[in-house]
Amino acid sequence: xxxxxxxxxxxxxxxxxxxxxxxxxxxxxxxxxxxxxxxxxxxxxxxxxxxxxxxxxxxxxxxxxxxxxxxxxxxxxxxxxxxxxxxxxxxxxxxxxxxxxxxxxxxxxxxxxxxxxxxxxxxxxxxxxxxxxxxxxxxxxxxxxxxxxxxxxxxxxxxxxxxxxxxxxxxxxxxxxxxxxxxxxxxxxxxxxxxxxxxxxxxxxxxxxxxxxxxxxxxxxxxxxxxxxxxxxxxxxxxxxxxxxxxxxxxxxxxxxxxxxxxxxxxxxxxxxxxxxxxxxxxxxxxxxxxxxxxxxxxxxxxxxxxxxxxxxxxxxxxxxxxxxxxxxxxxxxxxxxxxxxxxxxxxxxxxxxxxxxxxxxxxxxxxxxxxxxxxxxxxxxxxxxxxxxxxxxxxxxxxxxxxxxxxxxxxxxxxxxxxxxxxxxxxxxxxxxxxxxxxxxxxxxxxxxxxxxxxxxxxxxxxxxxxxxxxxxxxxxxxxxxxxxxxxxxxxxxxxxxxxxxxxxxxxxxxxxxxxxxxxxxxxxxxxxxxxxxxxxxxxxxxxxxxxxxxxxxxxxxxxxxxxxxxxxxxxxxxxxxxxxxxxxxxxxxxxxxxxxxxxxxxxxxxxxxxxxxxxxxxxxxxxxxxxxxxxxxxxxxxxxxxxxxxxxxxxxxxxxxxxxxxxxx
Ligand code: SF4
Ligand code: SF4
Numbered sequence: 001x002x003x004x005x006x007x008x009x010x011x012x013x014x015x016x017x018x019x020x021x022x023x024x025x026x027x028x029x030x031x032x033x034x035x036x037x038x039x040x041x042x043x044x045x046x047x048x049x050x051x052x053x054x055x056x057x058x059x060x061x062x063x064x065x066x067x068x069x070x071x072x073x074x075x076x077x078x079x080x081x082x083x084x085x086x087x088x089x090x091x092x093x094x095x096x097x098x099x100x101x102x103x104x105x106x107x108x109x110x111x112x113x114x115x116x117x118x119x120x121x122x123x124x125x126x127x128x129x130x131x132x133x134x135x136x137x138x139x140x141x142x143x144x145x146x147x148x149x150x151x152x153x154x155x156x157x158x159x160x161x162x163x164x165x166x167x168x169x170x171x172x173x174x175x176x177x178x179x180x181x182x183x184x185x186x187x188x189x190x191x192x193x194x195x196x197x198x199x200x201x202x203x204x205x206x207x208x209x210x211x212x213x214x215x216x217x218x219x220x221x222x223x224x225x226x227x228x229x230x231x232x233x234x235x236x237x238x239x240x241x242x243x244x245x246x247x248x249x250x251x252x253x254x255x256x257x258x259x260x261x262x263x264x265x266x267x268x269x270x271x272x273x274x275x276x277x278x279x280x281x282x283x284x285x286x287x288x289x290x291x292x293x294x295x296x297x298x299x300x301x302x303x304x305x306x307x308x309x310x311x312x313x314x315x316x317x318x319x320x321x322x323x324x325x326x327x328x329x330x331x332x333x334x335x336x337x338x339x340x341x342x343x344x345x346x347x348x349x350x351x352x353x354x355x356x357x358x359x360x361x362x363x364x365x366x367x368x369x370x371x372x373x374x375x376x377x378x379x380x381x382x383x384x385x386x387x388x389x390x391x392x393x394x395x396x397x398x399x400x401x402x403x404x405x406x407x408x409x410x411x412x413x414x415x416x417x418x419x420x421x422x423x424x425x426x427x428x429x430x431x432x433x434x435x436x437x438x439x440x441x442x443x444x445x446x447x448x449x450x451x452x453x454x455x456x457x458x459x460x461x462x463x464x465x466x467x468x469x470x471x472x473x474x475x476x477x478x479x480x481x482x483x484x485x486x487x488x489x490x491x492x493x494x495x496x497x498x499x500x501x502x503x504x505x506x507x508x509x510x511x512x513x514x515x516x517x518x519x520x521x522x523x524x525x526x527x528x529x530x531x532x533x534x535x536x537x538x539x540x541x542x543x544x545x546x547x548x549x550x551x552x553x554x555x556x557x558x559x560x561x562x563x564x565x566x567x568x569x570x571x572x573x574x575x576x577x578x579x580x581x582x583x584x585x586x587x588x589x590x591x592x593x594x595x596x597x598x599x600x601x602x603x604x605x606x607x608x609x610x611x612x613x614x615x616x617x618x619x620x621x622x623x624x625x626x627x628x629x630x631x632x633x634x635x636x637x638x639x640x641x642x643x644x645x646x647x648x649x650x651x652x653x654x655x656x657x658x659x660x661x662x663x664x665x666x667x
């Protein structure tokens with residue numbers, strides 16, 4: 001089909017495009033390679049099939065925005081198909097006789113498939129362009145109070161336009177070319193859309209159809225050659241960087257788990273992440289994988305309540321900063337700028353509740369929350385910078401063993417006279433350690449949960465004991481705030497106590513303690529079977545060790561704790577306990593389970609002041625709107641936040657109760 005001069009020009013264009021693409025891709029991967037922790041390629045290879053599956057199935061899209069996800073998947077599948085189509089079209093350009101080449105069924109199938117997908121992709125892209133530029137969907141914009149790279153806002157629009165028009169013109173060009181070809185020859189029942197379009201060119205001369213087909217061929221394939229070198233600067237790179245991201249993420253027990261820092265290693269000059277090149281390589285990939293869809297932002301409780309934090313802005317800012325300094329960064333020249341100078345504001349850094357919703361929502365496996373945790377480590381350990389209330393809580397943990405600054409020897413004060421609670425120091429030959437936790441020992445409301453748990457354990461005849469005054473903070477808040485040193489100190493101290501009593505199984509009523517002991521103590525050789533109290537109560541009911549009697553509650557809704565649900569996948573046990581209560585109906589909130597909305601207390605936020613709309617009030621409105629008698633919780637922090645929130649909006653609203661208290665009232 002191509003003339004000889006066209007063939008030569010195309011080969012030159014391929015060489016130029018390949019040169020520019022290799023240069024830009026090499027720089028992109030060199031920048032990633034400057035990251036602090038090398039990618040574990042051995043592990044990544046094991047994840048190869050997972051990456052391919054994510055690429056082919058697009059499954060990570062479907063947990064939110066179902067209709068848009070199907071449209072996006074249609075575009076992605078069509079685009080992947082077009083990679084193959086492009087190869088065939090190049091061959092056709094050089095060997096036109098190939099258009100007569102037929103493999104029974106297969107070529108017909110190919111033609112109809114390409115014809116349909118061309119239309120699907122063009123309609124899908126058109127819809128996305130309308131959504132972004134005409135309807136200006138708010139979900140795709142980032143509020144003005146969020147710190148953005150100066151090039152980001154306009155750059156995102158420009159990039160969306162370039163990507164949108166590239167796909168439209170690339171696929172449209174090819175589709176048009178096919179219609180000219182069919183008009184010059186004969187209609188094809190296996191290309192109904194292109195044939196229909198070809199009808200329009202019925203009055204054109206044979207020569208003009210040939211010229212038009214040539215122009216369309218160049219348009220479709222020339223655009224690809226122009227676009228490939230642009231990939232590293234475009235969000236379109238998510239097409240392959242997303243699956244690569246999935247492959248290269250290290251295995252984790254829970255999303256909030258970050259690697260330990262060797263505090264003893266005196267050669268280490270940097271703790272946490274202060275600058276771009278301190279980020280692990282896989283976190284730099286996040287920037288290239290980001291599609292700027294803002295699903296993470298939509299799920300983020302901090303953003304949704306007006307704070308300066310947007311998880312999508314984190315990845316977008318990273319991307320535009322990298323683009324701005326692309327050649328310098330590739331050459332290893334990293335500007336002496338701290339991430340807190342340009343990635344986000346200080347308020348944004350401290351607004352994160354570490355709820356993990358951004359990670360759950362992200363279709364390409366990005367982890368903005370993990371960046372925040374690491375940058376907090378730099379702020380706290382390197383600069384000693386943190387909000388004063390957070391510093392106060394850390395001081396309490398360090399000096400008294402609890403963020404409440406209540407000393408350890410007051411940890412048995414919750415035990416009322418009517419309770420005979422066994423202590424490890426008297427009888428460590430027990431099956432379970434009941435870990436009461438700081439809140440359970442100190443906070444008035446959580447103390448009720450501790451007493452309810454004793455009632456349950458006694459009733460079910462469980463062999464257990466508590467540590468009492470020998471218990472100290474797990475260090476969860478210290479780690480989330482960024483004081484790794486203090487966290488490790490608390491972890492070592494608790495592990496030493498566990499070892500002293502030969503502890504094997506631990507029951508906790510606090511998801512934060514649960515997460516820390518179960519997922520983070522193994523990093524210090526503290527390996528235990530940790531059971532959350534809702535799981536344990538569920539088990540006791542299932543085994544017939546607890547008989548639940550009738551009560552007065554008719555309707556309950558359950559608020560998912562992020563550290564129980566999203567971070568540890570425990571969604572069913574609390575619900576199973578509630579549904580086992582006779583006469584009780586359980587109503588789900590709209591934002592539930594992995595789509596649940598944080599109470600606002602995680603990540604050390606429990607100890608910090610909150611400005612603007614409060615996260616707990618936002619959630620309380622949702623819970624209270626269901627008209628239930630009770631909002632059930634399974635976490636002392638969630639209890640406080642939901643209880644305060646509901647009282648703030650409706651004095652006569654639902655009562656907040658921990659699941660253990662609800663059960664203890666009925667046994
Ligand atoms: S962890 Fe939660 S609060 Fe923090 S950025 Fe992600 S969604 Fe927002
Ligand atoms: S981080 Fe993930 S969810 Fe957030 S904008 Fe980027 S791709 Fe979308």
